[in-house]
Structure formats: structure tokens, C-alpha cells
Amino acid sequence: MHKSPKKLASAESLHRLALYHCLLTDFLLCGKKITTSKEIADELDLNESTVRRDLSLTGNAPGKRGIGYDASSLRQRISDFLALPPFAPFAMVGSVAVTNAVFNFFPIEKFGFMPIAFFSEEPGDWGKVLNGHEVKPVDDISPALATMGINVAMVACRPNWVQHSINLLAQAGIKSILILTQSTLPSAPQGVHLAHVRIACELKSLFYFADSKF
Amino acid sequence: MHKSPKKLASAESLHRLALYHCLLTDFLLCGKKITTSKEIADELDLNESTVRRDLSLTGNAPGKRGIGYDASSLRQRISDFLALPPFAPFAMVGSVAVTNAVFNFFPIEKFGFMPIAFFSEEPGDWGKVLNGHEVKPVDDISPALATMGINVAMVACRPNWVQHSINLLAQAGIKSILILTQSTLPSAPQGVHLAHVRIACELKSLFYFADSKF
DNA sequence: TAGATTGTTAATCGATTAACAATC
DNA sequence: TAGATTGTTAATCGATTAACAATC
Numbered sequence: 001m002h003k004s005p006k007k008l009a010s011a012e013s014l015h016r017l018a019l020y021h022c023l024l025t026d027f028l029l030c031g032k033k034i035t036t037s038k039e040i041a042d043e044l045d046l047n048e049s050t051v052r053r054d055l056s057l058t059g060n061a062p063g064k065r066g067i068g069y070d071a072s073s074l075r076q077r078i079s080d081f082l083a084l085p086p087f088a089p090f091a092m093v094g095s096v097a098v099t100n101a102v103f104n105f106f107p108i109e110k111f112g113f114m115p116i117a118f119f120s121e122e123p124g125d126w127g128k129v130l131n132g133h134e135v136k137p138v139d140d141i142s143p144a145l146a147t148m149g150i151n152v153a154m155v156a157c158r159p160n161w162v163q164h165s166i167n168l169l170a171q172a173g174i175k176s177i178l179i180l181t182q183s184t185l186p187s188a189p190q191g192v193h194l195a196h197v198r199i200a201c202e203l204k205s206l207f208y209f210a211d212s213k214f
Numbered sequence: 215m216h217k218s219p220k221k222l223a224s225a226e227s228l229h230r231l232a233l234y235h236c237l238l239t240d241f242l243l244c245g246k247k248i249t250t251s252k253e254i255a256d257e258l259d260l261n262e263s264t265v266r267r268d269l270s271l272t273g274n275a276p277g278k279r280g281i282g283y284d285a286s287s288l289r290q291r292i293s294d295f296l297a298l299p300p301f302a303p304f305a306m307v308g309s310v311a312v313t314n315a316v317f318n319f320f321p322i323e324k325f326g327f328m329p330i331a332f333f334s335e336e337p338g339d340w341g342k343v344l345n346g347h348e349v350k351p352v353d354d355i356s357p358a359l360a361t362m363g364i365n366v367a368m369v370a371c372r373p374n375w376v377q378h379s380i381n382l383l384a385q386a387g388i389k390s391i392l393i394l395t396q397s398t399l400p401s402a403p404q405g406v407h408l409a410h411v412r413i414a415c416e417l418k419s420l421f422y423f424a425d426s427k428f
Numbered sequence: 429t430a431g432a433t434t435g436t437t438a439a440t441c442g443a444t445t446a447a448c449a450a451t452c
Numbered sequence: 453t454a455g456a457t458t459g460t461t462a463a464t465c466g467a468t469t470a471a472c473a474a475t476c
Binding site for chain 1: 228229232233235236237240257258295297299302304308309312314316318319321325327366368370371373388389394395396399407409411412413414415416417418420421422424425
Binding site: 252269 | 455456457458459460
């Protein structure tokens with residue numbers, strides 16, 4: 001018996017929902033209990049209709065007419081829609097130095113993530129401990145992950161290790177991979193969703209706006 | 215006398231042009247001299263009409279009918295359109311450890327970038343040398359940059375330093391800033407273009423695809 | 429009740445794509 | 453010439469937004 005495929009959201013709506021999730025987390029930390037589509041829209045520079053339409057994707061009537069949205073339950077609904085657990089577990093591939101640096105500008109706990117498996121391409125890293133977990137060699141990915149029920153991974157190894165890491169993660173049953181490393185387009189194994197953080201492209205396109213002719 | 219504003223490209227086209235630029239760089243490194251819209255489209259999983267339309271933005275008839283595009287001159291046209299110089303200079307804000315880590319998964323030289331000013335929030339970093347440039351305190355941003363003709367910066371400092379860094383970069387005349395740090399929405403000073411690398415949102419939305427119901 | 433804000437439909441807008449004449 | 457591929461128009465598609473009845 002298998003569950004019905006979920007209502008599909010456009011890539012745009014999906015990204016905005018993740019953004020609302022971050023914003024609502026901030027709201028809750030500030031003690032804000034109620035919000036409105038207008039407030040969310042203003043904060044994120046969006047149209048309020050867009051916000052309401054996106055939020056409707058999470059199920060029937062997430063808000064109260066005349067009132068707005070309960071921040072806490074709305075956040076929970078988005079979590080459910082995204083299938084995002086309270087401490088979202090993921091596997092991290094990259095050297096200890098890179099991993100520590102990434103967690104320096106991306107405060108994982110604050111965003112509700114919990115890395116529970118670490119794999120490094122640097123032999124000198126093997127056996128070190130990060131967040132209470134032993135750092136393993138990249139080649140240990142498959143056996144080590146099989147038992148842990150992790151579905152998502154982040155890859156920030158050196159460019160020449162990217163394709164190999166992706167292949168092993170796929171074999172280990174990982175469903176989605178966020179690739180931080182800038183390298184020639186890796187190929188996606190069947191059934192695995194790859195997302196790229198294209199710092200190089202982002203930076204290149206920024207020069208367009210920095211041009212004096214603009 | 216000031217130049218006319220350039221033909222504006224949609225955000226989508228702009229990002230794809232940066233992507234073509236990366237791909238063409240790879241092609242040239244492989245010794246490939248000629249390409250076609252079909253080849254580019256297949257490589258990047260796009261429609262060939264989309265590719266041709268985007269490329270037309272770079273000026274009159276970048277290709278040759280019946281033949282395709284000259285990789286080298288097409289890359290040059292995109293560089294010109296993006297206002298991307300051969301060694302694109304930028305300023306980097308972040309600790310030495312983070313900067314080194316970022317350059318580990320983002321090989322700047324390979325992508326044609328050249329960081330020529332470094333600013334760290336860590337007092338222990340001040341005076342160290344990166345890529346032949348002395349690392350300065352974040353608070354030195356304005357005076358240090360004023361003379362260098364840099365228009366673009368990348369920010370990967372710790373979250374609580376983001377807004378301060380942006381403000382100083384803006385004062386120093388920086389036009390575009392790529393923010394790697396995940397923090398509460400910083401506010402953009404007048405006339406400055408901010409771009410965010412939203413690792414947290416990307417990762418959150420990946421759980422949607424990792425869900426077994428999918 | 430009056431005021432506010434949602435949920436959703438219908439209208440708008442803009443991006444993508446098919447198609448094809450131009451031409452190498 | 454015949455075959456290939458561009459450049460660009462016109463058609464399609466889908467996302468955004470305005471508008472408003474529903475309702476708290």
C-alpha cells in the first residue's frame with residue numbers, strides 16, 4: 001500500500017514556503033503570536049495575494065478571516081507540508097574545516113537542522129568528532145547511512161569528489177542533495193533530487209548590477 | 215554625460231546567462247570551439263528557444279545560422295553583457311577560516327574571480343595575508359575600499375556582523391553584495407543590490423522531495 | 429455591528445516554447 | 453544545392469495579482 005502523491009507546489013511556491021518558515025521562526029522567537037499575509041508580504045517584499053495563495057497549499061483554511069494566521073500553527077503546517085521534522089536530520093559531506101566554516105555562517109541549530117553523519121575526503125579528518133558524531137571517510141557513506149534513516153545530504157567537498165559522493169549517497173538511499181561545491185555539472189542518479197547553490201553564477205550576475213551603465 | 219541604461223534582462227535570463235558563461239568556460243577548457251543552442255540546452259536541461267532568446271540579449275546576432283555559436287566570442291559577449299571583467303575583482307568579508315573554506319568548495323580562479331580585499335570580524339585574523347592581501351578589520355572596510363574601484367562584495371561573516379558589514383560596504387561605494395550568511399533579513403542601504411544565498415531555505419525545501427509520500 | 433482579513437476566482441502579466449523564414 | 457541552425461514572431465502556458473464575497 002502506498003500513499004497518494006502529494007499536491008504539487010511550483011518551485012517558486014516551495015521556495016517561498018521555506019522562506020515563510022524561516023520568517024515565522026523569527027516571529028516566534030520575538031514572541032509574536034499572530035501575523036497576517038500583509039505583514040509577511042511586506043517583510044519579504046511580496047504581494048499579499050501571493051502569500052495567501054502559497055499558504056493555502058498547506059491545507060484547508062490555515063488562517064482566520066478578519067484575524068490573520070496563528071504563527072505557531074502556521075509554522076507547523078508548513079513543516080508538515082515540507083515534511084520537515086522538528087530537528088531535521090541530514091548528512092554532511094566535506095572536510096572538517098569546511099564543515100565548521102559552513103556552520104559558522106549557517107547556524108544549523110537556529111534553523112532547526114541536525115547533522116547526524118559526517119563524511120570527509122581528508123584522511124586526516126577521519127576519526128575526529130563533530131556534533132558528537134565520528135567523521136567517516138567518504139567511501140564509508142553507503143554502509144554507514146543505510147541504517148540511520150537520513151534522506152537529505154549536503155555536499156561541500158572539493159570539486160573532484162562531488163560526483164563520487166553523489167553516487168555513494170544515492171546508493172545509500174538519500175533522496176535529496178544540496179550541492180554547495182561549484183563544479184562541472186554532476187549527473188544525477190535515478191530518483192535523486194539535486195539542488196545546486198550556484199555561488200559562482202550568483203556572483204557573476206551581480207556584476208551586471210554593479211555596472212556603472214546601470 | 216552619462217550612458218544610457220542597458221537593455222534589461224529578466225532575473226531568470228540573467229541567471230541563465232551566468233550559467234551559460236560557466237558552461238562555455240568549461241567548453242573552452244575542453245578545447246570545444248563551436249556550440250549550438252541545442253547543445254547548451256541539453257547540457258543545462260533547458261529549451262533551445264529559451265537559450266537562443268537569452269543569447270540574443272547580448273547583442274545583434276551572436277550566432278551563425280546553420281553553424282551555431284563560436285564558444286569563445288559568445289563567452290566574451292556574455293562577459294560584456296554582465297560587465298564581468300577577465301579577473302573579476304571583489305571584496306570578501308569573513309574570517310580567514312571561513313574564507314579559506316569557501317574558496318575550497320568554490321574555486322575562485324577557475325571561475326575567473328579575484329578577491330583583492332579581505333575583512334575579518336576576528337581580531338586574531340587581522341594582519342594575516344590571503345592571496346597576497348592583508349586581512350583588515352571589518353571596521354576598516356570603508357577607508358580601505360575607497361581607492362580600489364571594487365563594486366562587488368561577498369559576505370560570509372557570522373550572523374551578528376552582517377548588517378554592520380553591509381552598511382560599511384555601502385558607504386564604501388559597493389554596488390552589489392552576495393550574502394552567504396543565513397541571518398534575519400538584513401536591510402539594504404539605498405542603491406545597493408543585495409543577493410542572498412539561502413542555504414537554509416534550499417535545505418528546508420529539499421525535505422519536500424525526500425518525503426516518502428512523494 | 430463595523431472593521432479587518434482571509435480564501436479563491438477571474439484578469440493580468442510575463443516567461444517559455446513552437447514554429448518557421450532567413451541564411452550560413 | 454541540401455542540411456543545419458539561427459533569430460524572432462506568434463502562441464501557449466503558468467505564475468502573479470486584483471478584486472471581492474465570506475466570515476471572524
